[in-house]
Amino acid sequence: MKLMEQIWNLARSNKKKIVLAEGEEERTLKACEKIISNKIADIVLVGDENIIREKASKLGVNLNGAEIENPQTSAKLSTYANEFYELRKKKGITPEKADKIVRDPIYFATMMVKLGDVDGLVSGAVHTTGDLLRPGLQIVKTAPGVSVVSSTFLMEVPNCDYGDKGVLLFADCAVNPLPDENQLASIAISTAETAKKLCGIDPKVAMLSFSTKGSAKHDLVDKVVNATKIAQKARPDLKIDGELQLDASIVESVASLKAPGSDVAGKANVLVFPDLQAGNIGYKLVQRFAKAQAIGPISQGFAKPINDLSRGCSFDDIVNVVAVTAVQAQG
Incomplete structure (x- = not known):
């Protein structure tokens, strides 16, 4: 059995919910359809629902079964902003700054992981590694006994x-x-x-x-x-x-x-x-x-699974990294 087939089967054995922070990105939408149809994970897409639905329609992508969260209008926004403020107030973050920061899709998605609304996060198709690691280290932080991500x-x-x-x-x-x-x-x-x-x-x-x-x-x-x-x-x-x-x-x-x-x-x-x-x-x-x-890069050392993508990734790469993230989330 090839390695990714083994990992897909592991993911299916105890299905987890993974958030894709770049929900408006075309490769992400194609990956979402494949992940759901293959029962690898449950998916939350972060972004504007109208934009996501319009792009999916043009691509011929079926998003049935996927959840969509818009950071600008989500009912979870105030909870996430308050939690982020408590986490970062000693670093000079005010409630107003916290509200602004968590509207960023990657910060919003990282707060979803932190508060257990999802089991893991994948991003990086259009963002840099630093864009992902920064909120990960600020919010989710490293696992006990681990000194470095x-x-x-x-x-x-x-x-x-x-x-x-x-x-x-x-x-x-x-x-x-x-x-x-x-x-x-x-x-x-x-x-x-x-x-x-x-x-x-x-x-x-x-x-x-x-x-x-x-x-x-x-x-x-x-x-x-x-x-x-x-x-x-x-x-x-x-x-x-x-x-x-x-x-x-x-x-x-x-x-x-x-x-x-x-x-x-x-x-x-x-x-x-x-x-x-x-x-x-x-x-x-x-x-x-x-x-x-080459499957990865796979992040190690976070308290909860957060994984990066190469900006040159294919939608199949996204599928594979989601499968890896889901297995990591199984504990």
């Missing part, structure tokens, strides 16, 4: 024996430009949990570097070594090892030479990159050269 890509590589039958997770490829050792450790732990929840695999986490077990000396290597120790101490139940070069992480013959005795080397299915440049370049190389399916 990060991202991962689920990579499914055809005809590949590496990872878990060609399935690997790459992190962080979209959020943290230069994580310190504590943040890198947190990213490793979060990605291991994502591997278990979404893919049903036993995570074997490789902390990547240009050095394997002391083969090179540099401050950049020290950061990965220290991050590995922090993650191992925090979660001794997880298989985490480093520092490891990429080949030592996934190729057993190389691992036997460079890192003998490791329970991760040669068998890794979670690859934690030392910084965002390496991660972003790495996943795109595999996506293009190996013709891999």
Whole structure:
């Protein structure tokens, strides 16, 4: 069974309600129809109902079963504004500013998640990652014990024996430009949990570097070594090892030479990159050269599921990220 088919089935097994903050966007409307018809999730579209209905009609899209919330006229507006004011009044937010801010579709959708009116949020087809993460951090915040929000890509590589039958997770490829050792450790732990929840695999986490077990000396290597120790101490139940070069992480013959005795080397299915440049370049190389399916970026570390989209996404990408968000919301 392909990975996304597995995730769709998981989403259907305990259907959740997901809000799409860009409800007036055409790809979002097409995705909404497919999500509902395939019973992946219940959907709330945020936007002006007249605009949404008119665009759906022109596109030939059936929105039966979808809810629509207009932030400007919603009966929930005053409740959301009051709650946002209470959350942010120490930061200088006045009731008047709160009322104005929560009329923004992404802030409105994030308040829906915060107050439990929906189970998760997806946005980013026309907004930047920062547009989504900012209200997420202000309102939903990080999960207990998690110090940093990060991202991962689920990579499914055809005809590949590496990872878990060609399935690997790459992190962080979209959020943290230069994580310190504590943040890198947190990213490793979060990605291991994502591997278990979404893919049903036993995570074997490789902390990547240009050095394997002391083969090179540099401050950049020290950061990965220290991050590995922090993650191992925090979660001794997880298989985490480093520092490891990429080949030592996934190729057993190389691992036997460079890192003998490791329970991760040669068998890794979670690859934690030392910084965002390496991660972003790495996943795109595999996506293009190996013709891999790259699902994500999937956000990790929020107290409730909030996921970003690439602005170049297709409507099928939106469907898949909604399915992932729904599974995350299952707890």
